Amino acid sequence: MSHLFEHEEFESAETIHAAAALFDLRLPASKKILIALAVLLAFAVSYCLGRYSNDIAAIAKATGEGITAFFLNLNAGCAWDWEHMDFFNPAYVASDESLDAALFHIRLPRIVVVLLVGGALSMAGASYQGMFKNPLVSPDLLGASAGASFGACLAMLLNFPNALIQLLAFAGGMVAVGCVVGLNRAIRGDAMLGLILGGILVGTLFQSGTSIIKLVADSDDKLPQITFWLMGSFAGVTLADLLVVLIPMLAGFALLMSQRWKLNVLSFGEEEARSLGINTSRTRLIVIFAATLLASCSVAVAGIIGWIGLVVPHLARAIVGPNYRLLLPTTLAVGAVFLLVVDDFARMLYSTEIPIGLLTSVLGVPFFIFIYGKNMRGW
Helix, strand or coil: CHHHHHHHHHHHHHHHHHHHHHHCCCCCHHHHHHHHHHHHHHHHHHHHCCCCCCCHHHHHHHHHHHHHHHHHHHHCCCCCCCCCCCCCCCCCCCCCHHHHHHHHHHHHHHHHHHHHHHHHHHHHHHHHHHHHCCCCCCCCCCCHHHHHHHHHHHHHHCCCCHHHHHHHHHHHHHHHHHHHHHHHHHCCCCHHHHHHHHHHHHHHHHHHHHHHHHHHCCCCCHHHHHHHHHHCCCCCCCHHHHHHHHHHHHHHHHHHHHCHHHHHHHCCCHHHHHHCCCCHHHHHHHHHHHHHHHHHHHHHHHCCCCCHHHHHHHHHHHHHCCCHHHHHHHHHHHHHHHHHHHHHHHHHCCCCCCCHHHHHHHHHHHHHHHHHHHCCCCC
16 A cells, blocks of 8 residues: 555656646747747738739838828828728829739738638647647537538528628537537536547537538539538638637637646646646636637638648647647747648649648648657657
8 A cells, every 4th residue: 555655656746747847848039039930921921922913022012002001091090991991091092003902902811811710720729639638639629610611501502691601600610519518518427538529429410411501502503612612712801801700719819828827737637637726627618618719710711621720739849849838829820820831822823722621631641640750749
């Protein structure tokens, strides 16, 4: 019996030592600068890259005029005309109206939405992996993507406008995860196992519903629209789409960032977290809600984009380690840059834009094999 107590004391001391080493990790300033520069460089390249014009001087001139006009009118008390991007200033006329439209109406909103979606899916994946203590977990584990897909496809089948398609996609994701949580509470047992099994069941149910919608959809009109949307694309993103998802995504980011320390403790086990006074059930609900919010918003605005939430967290861990205080913001930045680079390829490789969901799947598998093989320890 004494040997048992000594063994338990040794394991406890080892856990405390590992936790102290984990929480004391710091990110060097050089890595912070490199990550920030990577985000800025990816944004700048994507902003200048396009079929309409690659004339950097013309792009810089049009952008400078727009920024100058915005701040001048801001000082004069004028409002931003979000629809026409002319800042309510009759005197403001861009040097090239078509270039102005391409930059401010199409390219800029798309780039910002891509950054948000990449960061959202990556951050949700990293949070799920920490909460479930499983390196193979992705944001669609609890059926959020399946529910959001069902909601969007149903809206398309009923010929709803774009705003209602996004609303039903968001609602479908939240309802699916709500069903998983309710099922887990109704059937008592292992909480983590119950969530995973519930996610599989509910996800399968909603995927079957999506298949039924595709079966009854008009093959000449609705079915191609639904099929293309399910592949994932940012081709139709507008400024209105950005404004719709901006606040919910920022709320999801803030919630997950507030749980960083608790995710660190959860990674050492349920009992250790409770011994430190953490309400594990409440923490799980907060993480599930925030991750579902991010995943549902992403699906609502861009369709199904796979592998980002699975691959990018491993890449971020290879850069900064497993400390969630550093891992979550790094995952946010790396995911944003990764998806933006993939989106650049999607819109520039061929004359017709490639659905980005296909590219992330093709690139994600070998990338995941490489990253996971190099980073087996300390996920």
